[in-house]
Amino acid sequence: MIIPFINGIIGFRRVPVTWCLFLLNVLVFVFTYQLSDKYQTEIERLIDDDNYSRYQGLLFSRYIQDNPSRYPASYTQMASLALNSSADQRREMMGGLAMRDSHFLSQAAEIDWAGDQVLRSWWKEKFLLLNDYKNRHPSYMLGITESEFKWDRFITYQFSHSGIEHLVGNMLFLLIFSSAVELMVGGLGLLVVYLFSGAFAGLFFLLMQDASAIPLIGASGAVSGIMAFFCVYMGQRGVRYIYFLFWPSKGYAGIVYLPAWVTLILWAASDLSGLMATPAAFGGVAYTAHLGGEICGALAALILIVLRKTQNKELLPVVLPIDSKSNFTQL
């Protein structure tokens, strides 16, 4: 295991913008948690009903068959299997997939499906109820979905999180990397990088056709951008890592200084492999958003490096201490 430690967590006085961003994320989570939990529970209760998901799966399979040009061959094959067999699991899976398909969801209630009218009307009632819950769910109100294209969502989605684990994971990396970036480029610089990276991450997510009816939320696109900015801006300079190989003894655990770009390589490789490994319809992590944020953050760092060099300015603020014992500059 090897994780960057950099400066640890720095106090509010030195990095106020970082802490403001942190607090804003936490406040949004706190204020929306109850509503999120309530509607999420209701949505899951509906979706967990086997009869609902199976029938929805049946309808979605039929929809795919009726609109083959809109779907890849794998979907058509799955739909065919779901229609031709009475395997309930296949239909439930298709019912789950249907929840991500905004084309189907926008039309399903209006299509005049033949056959079992009892199940159809029952499903429609539940479906409309589900839509109502979604319209009131904070994640759907703040997040980015395929069907809801509003510019403000590119900002609001960055401050919405699905659960405590999601929030804690993102905020931990936010505090570590954002504090370092704020020390390097100041509060305004950090804010610009954060918001632009987050917005670009969302746009990249949409452009890569990863968007679905499930909303994109979370600060990870912005945090990826911050992290990429830090790594590119630091370049060859050393960053402190804590490592642990297998035993807490000298040589097998401790601190090591490695070039900052190592983190970016590791992070980007992880996101890229995650993206390649997961079929789009089954992913829970928006790898394209991470990659988009990383691209934006890296570009921003490169632009700043070029600007400072052309203006003959130091890349790093003079106030930062230099560790004379080490080959690398320590923040």
Next chain:
Amino acid sequence: MQKPDSMPPLAAPADRFAAFVIDNCILMLPIYYLIFAPFKRMTVESTLLSDSNDNVIWSTLGLVIVLLVMIVYQSVCVWWLSGTFGQRLLSLKVRSIFPSSQIHFFQSISRSLYLSITFLLGGYPLLAMFSNSRRRAFHDRASDTIVVAERLERSAKSPVGPEISVVRGLYAAVTIFFVMVFGLMTYSSMSVKKNAKVALESFEEDDLLCASVSDALAQWVPAEEAPDRLVAALTLYAAGAVENECLKSETENVFSFSDESELMYLVKSFLYSESPELSNRYLQKVCEVAKDSNACHFSRALVAITDKDESEAQTQLDKLTKDNVPYAAVWAAKYFLTKAENQRVLTHLAAIPEINVLSDFIAVTRVKALWGVGKTQEALGAEGLAYSAIGLESKLELASYMCFEKNWKSCDQIRDRSCHIFSSIIKDNAEALAELTYSLTELRRWECEVNSGTRNSKDLQLTDFPLENMNESVKSLVSAMTQPEYDVFNELLKSENQEPQFISEVYRRLIQWTNDESILKALAKDWGSRLEGAGFTKVGFSLLKKFNQLRLYSESYKITEILKTRIITPQKDFLEQAIVAAFQSGHKATAQRLLSDYLSEYPSPDYQKSGREPASASDFLNVFHKVIGSVK
């Protein structure tokens, strides 16, 4: 010939392991992830798309590619840098065992290949690092290489005695483990083949469940009146001859997107029986689609049964049976059997086609109905015929029913074939006792056999009753019967969701167990509202006998009046008890009327064999003589 170096500074195994971790868990890990990622995706997609083994192929291919990359990395680094990046970071060096030789490329490739074989064997050959004098593992020795430490302070010495002994012990243990695993895998693969055969047979059997519909139609009498598949399927389902899956497959793809059909909606109401909201909607829809259809009348009957509107249920079911709707006839037979309206059961049974698939159901139901209407000889005859024709499960059901019925009042027929067949089946199928009906029968059978049919529960050594495999409710009942207090019985009576048969049995046992007048009066008060059908009659009769025993004739007379309205064919012992109750409570006219009914069916008690307990015999005889005397 070259000689190996005397004793170079050896690399410590811990350092070699640390180098491995750095190489494969930090440096190369992102590359492995990237290489494996598309294979993982293909594995997921092939799993979702089909049931074939494509997912195993894709994941194996991915692992093979990753292994190849690992081999290439190791080979290039060892040849070019005399060690991997991890090894060089920890100042380790891979060199030829012969000090004057350089490692050439093919030597490093072979070393990497041997290392990958080591991993495929679970790392087992790496143990040699702890036993070999130069700490050379299998891949080192096979490729004439050795790993040395460039920093003397981190070098390791040759293994010493205890270290070598531990490793040899581990070798032995791991070898034995692998042999055992191999043996078990061989054995289980043989079992898998056997189970696959069983699974195949089961699949064929499942196929037969719906093939049952085809068989039923082929046997339908008369053939020209054979209904469509769905009617046949519903009939078989009603009789318990096929399961949900068969009904489902009959409706599945036909109904999903084709026209509506009232019969389809009716079938769906059964398929969705575990979802009451949907099931009720389906039932309502049946009549919306076709108002005067058989399916609509049947749905009305089902709704009436749920609403406890018995007269409406009877009307609808009678009409359907008259119109020869087979599934309705089966359903009606089952329904009226639970109500102990056995004459109706026989009427509806006559409308069910006599086909093989339904033969068990018809045979068992007929015997029960005949017994219920008091046609004892016919019932016994039908029972005898049934045992030779029906399946094991039905045999158990019938034997249990008849054993219980014949012996619930007295143990006179405990040696009868019913109980003998029941106990012999249960001996080989003890797990069947988990079912309430069979547990109750076994309890009664045991009481009669072991305790010679002692009626007084308190004399029974119920603590000796074998409780293993028994139904949980019956265990609670036995526990209640061995307690001195009434509370446990009370709790059993108050518990919800208990089967009517169990509740009636709790009443009966409590009536047997207690002589407390207040408890008995309380039971008499609410028994009528709680029970129906056969349970109602049995409990009523138990109350009647108990009150007579305790000489509470006014109470027993009230019971008689209630029971008279419900019993279509009064049995001998009921009439005797009723006569005693009526006479002793001062209702002499009623007593006389009952006695004349009695004498029209049965011989005078003076001429009967006395097989009863002296108390009741003398009670009835005394009353008989008094009534006769008063008539004279």
